[in-house]
Amino acid sequence: MTCPIPTEAAALPHTHGAQAPSAWIARFAHLVRPGGTVLDIACGLGRHMRLFHAQNYVVTGIDKAQDAIEAVADLGQAIQADIENQAWPLAGRSFDGVVVTNYLWRPLWPQILACVRPGGVLLYETFAQGNEAYGKPSRPDFLLAPGELLEVCKGWTVVAYEHGLLQQPERVVQRIAAIKPGEAAAPAKLLS
Structure with a gap:
């Protein structure tokens, strides 16, 4: 069973990267140290x-x-x-900051986590179990299990986490905004 998550601001066209930024990533972008460095894994366009x-x-x-690059x-x-x-x-x-959306390759967890500097932020959003009812991806290899991102980020400060159904198009996702333990270069500014 999945819980509804608020609808994204813009519908997703077929070309990964051509659409508007994920509302999740935009919502938590402020957690990344101002003027800092950001890595986008599987960046698309x-x-x-x-x-x-x-x-x-x-x-x-x-x-x-190559066209993405x-x-x-x-x-x-x-x-x-x-x-x-x-x-790698x-x-x-x-x-x-490290951003990952619509991408899952579990053998890379150690490299992805290692790329986040102490006090840095991981912003991750991808498909989760339950998505098979709405289309692709539908293979378990490409769907996060309930709580999987929480387990991956165990010991980190989880600012936000969701697992549920999004609309337009309908899909089941799991997403997290988490801060790696360690001294941050500057305190993250929280939105009120």
Whole structure:
């Protein structure tokens, strides 16, 4: 059983990255240290890179598709890499914010978490169990189990977490905004 989640502001077209930023990512973007560095994993055509770039963050995007990398090259560092089948190209680098949407490859959890600098923020939103009733993805390999992001971020400060049904289009997602333990460069500004 899933609980309804408020509807996203804009409907999602078929091209990943061409649509408006995720309402979840936009809502919690302020948690990332102002002027800091942001990594967008599986960035697509850069909807979240554009969001952060417009707010004067230093952005890096990584994607397997050449057209995606070409679309974001003018925003910041654009890395073309098959992160599921090749070595992680960002070893030793860390960011004030790491964004992941509509992407799940569990073997990368250690690399994704390691990329978040102490005091940095992980903003993650992807499909979850229950989505199979609404379309693809429907394979369990690509659907988060209930509470999975909470388990992955165990020991972190969870600012917000949801698992439920979104509308337009209907889909089941799980999402989290979590701060990695450690000293932050500056206190995160909370919205009232």
